[in-house]
Amino acid sequence: MSRNGVTDSGVRKFKKIIAAACSRFQGAECYAEVLQLCREMEDALENDIESKDDLVEGLTEIGLALSGETRLERLLEMIVDEARVLTRADAGTLYIVDPEGRKLEFSILQNDTMDVRMGGTSGNEITLPPVPLYNSGNTPNKSNVSSYCALTGETINIADVYEAEGFDFTGPRKYDAATGYRSKSMLVLALKNHEQDIIGVLQLLNALDEEGEIIEFSPDVVNIVGSLASQAAIAMTNVQLIQGLKDLLYSVIQSIAAAIDAKSPYTNGHIERVVTITMMIAEKVNSLQDGKYAEVHFTEDELEELKLAAWMHDVGKISIPEHVVDKSTKLETIFDRVALVDARFRLIAEIIKNKQLQETIAALSGGSDPSKLAEIETRYAADLKQLEDDRQYILSCNVPKEFMSDDRIARVKDIASRTYESNGETFNWLTEDEVKNLCIRKGTLTDSERKVIESHAAITHEMLLRLPFPKRLARVPEYAAGHHEKLDGSGYPNGLKGNELPLQARIMAVADIFEALTAKDRPYKKPMKLSQAIKILGFMIKDRHIDGDICKLFIDTGLYMDYAKAELDPSQFEDE
Missing domain, CATH: 1.20.140 (Butyryl-CoA Dehydrogenase, subunit A; domain 3)
Structure with a gap:
């Protein structure tokens, strides 16, 4: 609580100094002593106000940090970290309400005394069962403190869980008995989104004083953490909305890719396999410590940009007639003449x-x-x-x-x-x-039919340019349309050559060609032996149709074999 900008602790200090001043003034021999006491009062109030200003500034910085974090796992971790710093809590748990609103799922679990960090970016999975919000008879589960908070939105501040009434603390007591830990003070707050829906619960345990002794969470701290919880809930909602939009985008893109593949029973799965090979190569480039690509590192945004381009690289084929895409014999049109x-x-x-x-x-x-x-x-x-x-x-x-x-x-x-x-x-x-x-x-294919097929790259570029990709994904159309370009300039749709071709497009070109060569479901050819596919890649390198360095990386690091073992028919491994 605060009064005219001064916290309760500042008021208490002020009263103590006044009391001391009155007591000492009765026997004072000079005014100077009283003046000194007044100065002490002034300093105490100024320090308290400065402390409050620092706290406000700290909350502002925390809010900015939370709003700037786009990774949900890291954001959830930050919420618990910052809440524990503000309250000097020894432990903290963050629960997330499941999509159906029926249970609280553990998201983050931290305990300094027990040296425990689980969930988030820790790499340690939480295996504890979720907390049900409703009992078997569909009655609200208000016996558990975290579920009570999630159901009511009330903030619960408990001095000692062993002495508290109204809640079932069997869980903490079992934990204490098994580990030797002592659960005592507890603060539980609901996280509400902009629509006032409760999306999570923050539970803090064992506030510590400056000497490391467990104390009750003070009322001042409750208000501070409440402010943090509000900021955290907004940040969580924003990240979830962004993730939801990403998921929707990928779902639409994958649906389109599936529709394109479904046009032809012979190329079904081609796009997904090209995505697989493309990302295998890109991730290998990121892991290299020496060689030509040692200084190349794709950021998370660049990897996502490349992945989207791989998913969309054949979107232009949606406009190509099936009898051209699927032409398995020379006389075939709508039917085989x-x-x-x-x-x-x-x-x-x-x-x-x-x-x-x-x-x-x-x-x-x-x-x-x-x-x-x-x-x-x-x-x-x-x-x-x-x-x-x-x-x-x-x-x-x-x-x-x-x-x-x-x-x-x-x-x-x-x-x-x-x-x-x-x-x-x-x-x-x-x-x-x-x-x-x-x-x-x-x-x-005749020359005219081949031109129809080749037009899919230009159509892909035109279609993707119409989509309002954000700045970080702005080159998706360029990469997607460039997978048929060649280093010697004889490719399509733009006849780019040499350094005009970005690395991402070169990677996709190798992925697309290798998948097409080794595909086991093409109607116009039997499955090619792996050794023969490697030879053809060699010829294409010599003719400067594909990037030799990318191809060498794909083969020398064994990526091609990893892919082959997962996707190819065993007969394709046999020698000719």
């Missing part, structure tokens, strides 16, 4: 058989000898065999297992140039578009 080609070849076979039948009937009608009939049968049998060979060849070209050399392309074009007649019309064996697709030298 090889079935039409196959039916056409079978139709041509029937046309040849009809011609053979017509010619045979004509020969028989003209009285031809058996040798003529044999010649007709032999000739048409050769045509049918050649047709079947060509049909099987075209079917094999549709599946991208073999590189299309000039000779193979020439044969496709030769087959396509042949004609057949149907209903009085003449048609080529293969259409122009079918020839174009079947002659793709490597893979399944």
